[in-house]
Amino acid sequence: MNVSDLGEFGLIDRMRKYAPMTSSVVKGIGDDTAVLRYTKDKYLLFTTDMLVEGTHFTRRMGAAGIGHKALACSISDIAAMGGVATHAVVSLGVTPKMPARFVEDIYKGMAALAKRFGVSIVGGDTVRSDKVVINVALLGEVAKKYLVTRDKAKPGDWIFVTGTLGRSLVTGKHLNFTPRLKEARFLVKNFKPSAMIDISDGLAGDLNHILRASKVGGRLWDNAVPLTKGAALAQALTDGEDFELLFTLKESDAMRLLKWQNKRRSWFFYPIGEITKDPRQMIKAKGYTHF
């Protein structure tokens, strides 16, 4: 058996199987970030993302965008837990022949985003590698009362998404997207999302993560999924790398959110479906597979 037979989630399961845990861990492997004990009122959030040249980007995409993306993916994970991002450490693998300017532009792209989100870049490692590899590990924090995981969606909840989906790789959105942290903070402060996740593998795959973790089913409404210009529903379901947030709200909260939005018209939360009782009711479409 090789890695492609096992698949990404098989691999992660193997890791979980061996991973030692102590009582300081509130949530380990299996959500957007780990959740650790911290202070009386807050949890510490901890996540890591690796981007590899040829898999997640090519050099022609531009260094600043690559740096932006490397940090933005991790901020999006912190957002999906309802938290704020605080401190990052960055590992970079590059070839000796790479122009110094290229590396500098990666750092600049990353630093610009870090500044916008109040993230301190506090450490790094630089190593020799034929292909460019960037790893960002990010800390965040969240008030205990604001923590949202992916396993508490309930039958009758409405399903929402924070923006249009599909064709992220074609449009370049995957290199310049704004992580939906502000939107997530608004949600956790004013509503009580029952589950939340960021869409990295495509709507189908990531919604199924919520359904599986919450032991419920789900149904998307006809024509409700907001599509990026030129995208077909199949692309919204499976393209991945949209980095929008996908969340569920009980019906009364859903009504309140739509009413608020109707009045204010500044952000857009799209209702796209509902949670059902039957855990066999999964979203049918194959998400992006890494292997």
Added chain:
Amino acid sequence: MNVSDLGEFGLIDRMRKYAPMTSSVVKGIGDDTAVLRYTKDKYLLFTTDMLVEGTHFTRRMGAAGIGHKALACSISDIAAMGGVATHAVVSLGVTPKMPARFVEDIYKGMAALAKRFGVSIVGGDTVRSDKVVINVALLGEVAKKYLVTRDKAKPGDWIFVTGTLGRSLVTGKHLNFTPRLKEARFLVKNFKPSAMIDISDGLAGDLNHILRASKVGGRLWDNAVPLTKGAALAQALTDGEDFELLFTLKESDAMRLLKWQNKRRSWFFYPIGEITKDPRQMIKAKGYTHF
């Protein structure tokens, strides 16, 4: 100008130049780990290490050793600050054709070490990559009074090392070394090391890091550096990947440590030189360069 002209430390300087920082950061880029505000009595430590196939290991070296090394490097960084390691997140890049068993053995090697040091593995990312890449980001903590950085060595201090140096790659020590965390904890609890660092680039390079950061000079005593069997002094100075701790103690503490050691004979701290006033007195030997 390309990356090899700039060198590893030039690269890190570029990163530091752009890295945004907030008041929560006690120490950012430039020591073994970052130091962050945490509780009234403790600091949070945060570090990251990337290992790339072909640069830091080959597949033939065995998966368990590779997994061990990936985490051990980071634990060694936490030890060098006087702290204990707590939580790790692990990113792994592998090819789809890699035997699942190989990945499993990487995790097992890492998990075994994590268990020994009370580290919880709380998150991960798995991505597609032609070459195997492993990144470990590690959190730790340290009582404020036990924190040791690399910039407080004083003229007259003695220089110590925790074990023999040289030929780590040949002997396989780089794949199975025990991070000197226990020894570091003993030191910070019973003495007051003025500076500490782990030896990853070779004795010369890493001692020079202490000298430069502390704005002092240093001198190694003739024949005092403990050599791994078969190693010449030049190898101890430059081979790198020894992951022993290098630290400085004021003379009275040095005497006390040697007396204690003489009585107990269980661990071995080797006195190898002294700190001098003249910051131009650096250790002459070229350390391992990454680029």
